[in-house]
Amino acid sequence: MTTYRVNIEAIQEDQLAKLRSAYLAHQQIDYADDRGFSHIAGHHGFPGNYCWHHQRDFRVFLRARLFLPWHRAYLYHFEKKLQIISGIPNIGIPWWDWTSELSKSKGIPIAFSAEKIERGKANPLFSTRFPLGRRFLDPATGIRHAETWRGDEAEGLDLIQRLIPSRKELEEQIITRTDYGDFSDYLEDIHDVIHGAVGGGMSNVPSAAFDPIFWSHHAMIDRIWYKWQLKHGYDRGLENMMNLSLAPSGLIVRDTIRIAELGYEYADSLASVSG
Amino acid sequence: MTSKSKSKSASKANLVPFVSQPLKLDIQKRKNVSRIDLEFWGVDHSGPSYEGRVFINNPKADINTKMIPENGYVGSYYVFGHGQCFGDLGHCDVMENSDPLSPSHPLTPLFKVLTVTEMIKKIGQKTNQFIVTIVPNVASGSMFEIKDSFVKLAQMQIVPYD
Numbered sequence: 001m002t003t004y005r006v007n008i009e010a011i012q013e014d015q016l017a018k019l020r021s022a023y024l025a026h027q028q029i030d031y032a033d034d035r036g037f038s039h040i041a042g043h044h045g046f047p048g049n050y051c052w053h054h055q056r057d058f059r060v061f062l063r064a065r066l067f068l069p070w071h072r073a074y075l076y077h078f079e080k081k082l083q084i085i086s087g088i089p090n091i092g093i094p095w096w097d098w099t100s101e102l103s104k105s106k107g108i109p110i111a112f113s114a115e116k117i118e119r120g121k122a123n124p125l126f127s128t129r130f131p132l133g134r135r136f137l138d139p140a141t142g143i144r145h146a147e148t149w150r151g152d153e154a155e156g157l158d159l160i161q162r163l164i165p166s167r168k169e170l171e172e173q174i175i176t177r178t179d180y181g182d183f184s185d186y187l188e189d190i191h192d193v194i195h196g197a198v199g200g201g202m203s204n205v206p207s208a209a210f211d212p213i214f215w216s217h218h219a220m221i222d223r224i225w226y227k228w229q230l231k232h233g234y235d236r237g238l239e240n241m242m243n244l245s246l247a248p249s250g251l252i253v254r255d256t257i258r259i260a261e262l263g264y265e266y267a268d269s270l271a272s273v274s275g
Numbered sequence: 276m277t278s279k280s281k282s283k284s285a286s287k288a289n290l291v292p293f294v295s296q297p298l299k300l301d302i303q304k305r306k307n308v309s310r311i312d313l314e315f316w317g318v319d320h321s322g323p324s325y326e327g328r329v330f331i332n333n334p335k336a337d338i339n340t341k342m343i344p345e346n347g348y349v350g351s352y353y354v355f356g357h358g359q360c361f362g363d364l365g366h367c368d369v370m371e372n373s374d375p376l377s378p379s380h381p382l383t384p385l386f387k388v389l390t391v392t393e394m395i396k397k398i399g400q401k402t403n404q405f406i407v408t409i410v411p412n413v414a415s416g417s418m419f420e421i422k423d424s425f426v427k428l429a430q431m432q433i434v435p436y437d
Contacts, residue, residue: 053385133361151417155414192324193326193353195324196326199415201416205356206361206362207361208355
């Protein structure tokens with residue numbers, strides 16, 4: 001069965017409850033277990049440092065723009081483990097459309113901004129814990145972790161309103177770009193703004209992936225690339241990169257070209273019942 | 276390139292902007308130019324994430340300067356910074372890369388670009404010198420010890436295209 005990634009602004013209540021349940025189960029797995037939320041989050045920045053951003057280093061031969069395929073593989077790996085750990089086989093990462101009118105007027109969607117949910121329970125889409133290096137160990141308590149944190153909401157909203165394109169601008173000025181490198185660089189610039197707009201741990205590369213909203217931000221980036229592929233061709237711009245590794249996911253670029261082959265799809269929303 | 280640097284810690288409100296040396300370009304002589312890019316090479320991103328508000332020929336611009344064309348504002352670039360290192364000592368050190376087929380280190384400096392066609396054409400009617408001021412607006416909650424001279428880059432250039 002296909003995994004549907006849905007718009008967080010349109011998600012049904014029962015789907016949101018499943019999502020929270022899945023993230024909570026995933027976050028409760030110990031860091032040492034490589035299937036867990038925090039272990040996979042650690043691949044991005046701290047401690048893994050695997051992520052690809054703004055690859056423009058002329059001291060090395062490899063100048064490939066792997067930002068989009070690397071993160072597609074990363075989300076796929078995360079989503080598979082989320083499904084296994086939660087026992088919800090088709091739970092998908094929702095996408096956050098920061099070009100929407102709602103996001104441009106309110107900022108971060110309530111599903112991610114609410115600190116508490118029903119009966120005063122902590123919202124697993126708002127925050128989770130992340131491990132720190134040994135030098136941060138508190139000898140008195142033995143604690144070597146922190147909770148993820150966010151920045152100022154008003155400052156973030158100001159950035160979204162000024163520097164993030166509208167949906168119309170996205171369709172007309174970004175998805176129409178014909179050169180893959182030009183498109184990828186521009187999309188990555190927009191991506192950078194959202195990291196800063198969420199602020200706090202999301203604004204630091206090492207801690208960003210520990211914030212639960214990271215995955216939905218990148219689902220939006222991935223969705224935009226998918227829309228671009230539908231318009232310009234699946235492998236456009238990647239011809240010379242097909243066999244490059246996207247460590248540590250175990251995939252190469254060729255594996256990420258078609259999302260249908262990865263088993264997922266982008267939808268607005270989803271309603272389902274058991275047969 | 277140098278910035279008006281001081282080494283003390285600074286709050287977000289009094290971060291010192293980066294002010295470039297003048298870039299010289301006789302744009303009024305170039306009649307067929309259809310696009311002009313302002314490129315920033317070797318942008319350091321080891322510090323906090325920040326918006327770089329870019330002003331042309333307004334070296335006194337600061338965080339309170341309105342982002343309007345009358346003040347020389349041409350747009351902003353955004354840097355997704357590494358901020359604080361949560362690892363152990365040496366975790367984020369940039370290592371020499373001896374393998375030409377391996378990807379670059381995550382702290383390899385960035386490239387950023389702004390398309391500034393109309394503003395450069397307009398300002399270029401009166402002068403052939405362009406001073407670029409970058410006013411940093413640091414992401415909130417970055418929990419990073421901010422130095423007031425943290426905007427660093429290797430090179431800046433104006434590139435017109437016909």
